[in-house]
Amino acid sequence: MPKATPKRPWGEAIQDRGEQFELKRQVVLRTAARIYTQRGFHETTLADIADELNISKPTLYYYFRSKDEILFECHRLGIEAITDGETPMPPPGSGTARERLHEFLRRYVRMVVDDFGTCLVMTGTNALGPENRAEVVGGRRQIDGMLREILEEGARDGTLVCDDVKLTSMFVFGAMNWIPHWYHRDGPVSVEALSERLIAFVDRAVPPARS
Amino acid sequence: MPKATPKRPWGEAIQDRGEQFELKRQVVLRTAARIYTQRGFHETTLADIADELNISKPTLYYYFRSKDEILFECHRLGIEAITDGETPMPPPGSGTARERLHEFLRRYVRMVVDDFGTCLVMTGTNALGPENRAEVVGGRRQIDGMLREILEEGARDGTLVCDDVKLTSMFVFGAMNWIPHWYHRDGPVSVEALSERLIAFVDRAVPPARS
DNA sequence: GCGTCGTTCGACTCGCGGGTCGAACTGACA
DNA sequence: TGTCAGTTCGACCCGCGAGTCGAACGACGC
Incomplete structure (x- = not known):
């Protein structure tokens, strides 16, 4: 049996750091775009986006400077x-x-x-x-x-x-x-x-x- | 010279009370609609609407129950x-x-x-x-x-x-x-x-x- | 084992703005 | 002149949600 992979919210294996960074950014953006259009920008909180991705709100700030930037x-x-x-x-x-x-x-x-x-x-x-x-x-x-x-x-x-x-x-x-x-x-x-x-x-x- | 009319933010003479009430409501609505569409609903504060009409924020609540209702x-x-x-x-x-x-x-x-x-x-x-x-x-x-x-x-x-x-x-x-x-x-x-x-x-x- | 860097999060701050309250003012009518 | 209903506002409350901080955790090189 393969060794249990530690819990990773993004669910992928680590390969190239910079590449992973960009990839995760894209995932955040797609998710955000979807929620923004469904509920509206102001009706969407950063917590909503974070929850949808199973990450925490501060993590979003690791990838983006502000809600606006997203x-x-x-x-x-x-x-x-x-x-x-x-x-x-x-x-x-x-x-x-x-x-x-x-x-x-x-x-x-x-x-x-x-x-x-x-x-x-x-x-x-x-x-x-x-x-x-x-x-x-x-x-x-x-x-x-x-x-x-x-x-x-x-x-x-x-x-x-x-x-x-x-x-x-x-x-x-x-x-x-x-x-x-x-x-x-x-x-x-x-x-x-x-x-x-x-x-x-x-x-x-x-x-x-x-x- | 006509007797100086006291300061009235709405600038009209009082005739029928209920009629005036409805009239003022309409004025608020038109103004609100205009500002909502210019700046967007969430970008508009009740203070913005009140300022535009030269009235105060609580006065808006005399005519409407909430920002939503407007x-x-x-x-x-x-x-x-x-x-x-x-x-x-x-x-x-x-x-x-x-x-x-x-x-x-x-x-x-x-x-x-x-x-x-x-x-x-x-x-x-x-x-x-x-x-x-x-x-x-x-x-x-x-x-x-x-x-x-x-x-x-x-x-x-x-x-x-x-x-x-x-x-x-x-x-x-x-x-x-x-x-x-x-x-x-x-x-x-x-x-x-x-x-x-x-x-x-x-x-x-x-x-x-x-x- | 140990330092380091990249990544993540729990717990917090804080300002903005919707909403409330009670006092004050106005005009009408007796 | 007094009272009352309708109208207005200054000052306040308070929750939500954007944004922050420092600690912890993971993988990697040595």
């Missing part, structure tokens, strides 16, 4: 899922604007359905401190810019026609950001199916130039 | 703006489903742009106590039901075709609920213009039966 990191990871995707968005000029729109929406839906993305769009930026909020707002503006750029290119290449880029992008983001309020990953509809159905809506709402 | 009343008024409109929604059968959809959207936009409606869609229900939350959720479900009913009728009379009522309604509500995040009443675009532009989007997204 939320901020969740938002940052959500934003990065789009801005720094391992495979970057196809640059302007590759394919039609409509094709790039589809790719963007697929990514965006994937983000919004993930723990961090859900946290990003469901917990407001009110709770964040000024500097953190500024960075998150900047990131969101960047994502907004991506969509607007695609819409503007669509006006040029004729595959996407809208008279008001801001209105159109807000319409689309609204529909997308609402997803976490009703869609559940573990339901009968896959994320891919969801994407395609929503893309169909957007496709109709933003038609190509009349031939 | 938020709840805001949500209730938001919901009532649609469910108990002075002019009720045209009943099923009057006009086409598409016409009823337009009327519903006009109302919904009008609500969402008002202080109480904005508060309703921007502050989550997490902060509410169980009973209050249940009532608000019930109200929102009722509004949701209105749209779904219209969509179902549209499938029957052929003026609105969508293969998935839930998905469609969520798509639409998402786009509408996002409005307060970017639209400002005092900007160049009127509420009516906004409604019509958004209706145009929805019209394209949910086409009539192919003739």
Whole structure:
């Protein structure tokens, strides 16, 4: 019989210290993001997060400086899922604007359905401190810019026609950001199916130039 | 010269006591709704609301039982703006489903742009106590039901075709609920213009039966 | 065995903010 | 002028939860 492993709240064997540190940080973040979005940021206490992980509250402070920082990191990871995707968005000029729109929406839906993305769009930026909020707002503006750029290119290449880029992008983001309020990953509809159905809506709402 | 009126924080003459009471309650609610949506519910203290009104914190408790109740009343008024409109929604059968959809959207936009409606869609229900939350959720479900009913009728009379009522309604509500995040009443675009532009989007997204 | 570093936790501090209490003020009416 | 109901506020209470501290524990190298 293998020697009894001592009680370790994280339940894994120790290999590389720095690596383990980062790993545990990630676990904390995922858990926090999930609870934050379920109960709300202010309705979640650090004790709640600690309990869920079978660790103590001070341990959280070994990995993070504050409750705020935890939320901020969740938002940052959500934003990065789009801005720094391992495979970057196809640059302007590759394919039609409509094709790039589809790719963007697929990514965006994937983000919004993930723990961090859900946290990003469901917990407001009110709770964040000024500097953190500024960075998150900047990131969101960047994502907004991506969509607007695609819409503007669509006006040029004729595959996407809208008279008001801001209105159109807000319409689309609204529909997308609402997803976490009703869609559940573990339901009968896959994320891919969801994407395609929503893309169909957007496709109709933003038609190509009349031939 | 008229006799100097004594200092009254509310700045109005006293006429009917009960009427005044209700009036002041309304003023508190509007102010609270505005601050709640600007800074967020938990970021707003009762002192903030009191200061804005030039009254003291205990005075708020003369009009309301708790901070929760204030938020709840805001949500209730938001919901009532649609469910108990002075002019009720045209009943099923009057006009086409598409016409009823337009009327519903006009109302919904009008609500969402008002202080109480904005508060309703921007502050989550997490902060509410169980009973209050249940009532608000019930109200929102009722509004949701209105749209779904219209969509179902549209499938029957052929003026609105969508293969998935839930998905469609969520798509639409998402786009509408996002409005307060970017639209400002005092900007160049009127509420009516906004409604019509958004209706145009929805019209394209949910086409009539192919003739 | 022994020091060291990385990790964890029990027990604590402390300020913020929701909520309360009793006194004071106001206007109406006799 | 006195009383009473409606209204307002200064001063206070107090619990919750973010954040801290020092001790203890584990694994590793020697």
